[in-house]
Amino acid sequence: MNGKKISVKDIAEMCNVSVATVSRVINQNGRFSQETEEKVKKVIEKYNFKPNQLAKGLRENKTKAVGIMVPDIGNEYFAKIILSLQTFLFSKGYSLVIYNTNESAEIEKQCVSYLVAQNVSGIIIVNSKTSVFKQLNKDIPTIYIDEYDRYTDVGNVAWLSSDHFQGGYLAAQELIDCKCRDLVVITALKESTVTKIRTNGFVAACEERGISLQKERIFSPSKVDFNEGKTIVKRIIGSGMHFDGIFCQTDWLAAGALEALLDKGIQVPDQVSLVGFDGISISQFGRMPITTIVQDTALIGKKAAKLVLRMIEEQKKTKKQHILVPINLVRRKTTRKK
Amino acid sequence: MNGKKISVKDIAEMCNVSVATVSRVINQNGRFSQETEEKVKKVIEKYNFKPNQLAKGLRENKTKAVGIMVPDIGNEYFAKIILSLQTFLFSKGYSLVIYNTNESAEIEKQCVSYLVAQNVSGIIIVNSKTSVFKQLNKDIPTIYIDEYDRYTDVGNVAWLSSDHFQGGYLAAQELIDCKCRDLVVITALKESTVTKIRTNGFVAACEERGISLQKERIFSPSKVDFNEGKTIVKRIIGSGMHFDGIFCQTDWLAAGALEALLDKGIQVPDQVSLVGFDGISISQFGRMPITTIVQDTALIGKKAAKLVLRMIEEQKKTKKQHILVPINLVRRKTTRKK
């Protein structure tokens, strides 16, 4: 507290033991008499001593830190994942260092540099767009959430995501159950793998039920936000295309779409049904509560944390794996079964 | 990349210079010939070498990392601050390690331990409820956002927040301008200093304009969320208390309040005007766009980052300071001037 920070050496001196002994009782390995243990513990307690993690990390060539890279912490979906992740890691004594890439490939690269220079023991990459993997030291456990690098075929890597196919499937099912026949989908980001998977699930359900969905009924926005959803739906309406069901692959898109519908005096769900995706709060508390496919961010975060910790601890490369997290439809006011 | 990680020593050998020289060119201090500089730089470039930050930190007894402690990353207000903070820190070569306290005093304490053991160079504490300060090494620059510890009268500490008084003041002014006379306020967390300041600002404006606001018209929720806002307003309506203007000290509260009003068939803003606080997205995209006092999270984050960096760099204790960030009212559909 007062100026100089205390170290194992200080503790050792005060206890009349060696630093090695102190280290042993701190880490509870090796042998020591109960007597010394108590003596040392007492002094540690008294001075509220915490071993310097930098030194420990340097020595052991590993740290109790994992890094995460997300496109946008301000986005509720990512924030919730981080929340869950951090909570779990913390309970295991790990800390989380966080990088926001703002979707920039440039920044992503820099982040990775930082991460390895900082000696994090594990890396979690959410929704990366660039093939950042080549930069990574292949020894450090890395787990991708959602988007993943298809070239990720070497090294200590895993991939985790919601069951997006099932998500798309459920959305189509719901719309069809509501007797919608003329479907329209507004996808998430075009280049994204996740987008494709969701769309595939949607299309699969349509085909199963004998509903056709032409290509020109699938719209890909340039951004994924409220205004974009609104704009696209207005444009669709303007074009005269008939539709009675919309699947928006993002709740923000759905919220915008909903507003466009309501503005035009279209009854929801009577004339048009709407299903969103993500399960963030706007789906619950927007203009109208929106039926949506909710991703279990708490579970995603927890599973990711567990996995990365396991990979760190086992050290030996865990076999490559892809973990699928279940996804659910929550029915609210924008759909009604008929 | 292949197994072993490269170090200054390796670089030195490859260049036929000493590690000292390598270190010098990396950090651009001391002298070296242009020739050696180029040679060394080339090799560093070639191997994409990044100095081990653990070793550097250990040696220099400081790190390029700052820690932040927030109650809930999932909360948009905090998330946006973190976003801005991280972005700025990153641009200066610093990383951000993040802790979620979940409002638990127990966890807060642990977090602080972790933070100092990790040798972060600066700490940012958002909305801490407990007097966590005593635990802190007083040498490490600490900045409080919003709530601050009144016992914080020693050490390298600063305090930063929105101008909450002005926020409360503006809210009252708006309501009064809308010809509301029977005001009601639903505060944020009762124990919070910020709550008191907002309320003070509100009351000050009322008094200035000759509007009275009795104590029993100020409600303090036990939680600060949608449902609580809704419940309280329903209860007020049920009690028969007359009111024509509500100030909710949180947008979530306001959103809930709005729903209660609408559910009861009360016209907003014709019968009752409503002002929220924070400026998060629910205020913009909820049932109705809510007039609110918006906090400039981008600015808060940036100022906090700048301040903590300055404190770290100057090292000498900066004089104690309190930075006030301007706050604004954004008028939307829940108020209309008369």
Place this chain on the structure above:
DNA sequence: TTGAAAGCGCTAACAG
């Protein structure tokens, strides 16, 4: 302008 060497705080191998 450069190199040799000490040392940051810690752990682990080895010796006792």
Place this chain on the structure above:
DNA sequence: CTGTTAGCGCTTTCAA
């Protein structure tokens, strides 16, 4: 059961 010591990768005197 405990102590001595080397060394993790880096920066920084001090000396050349």
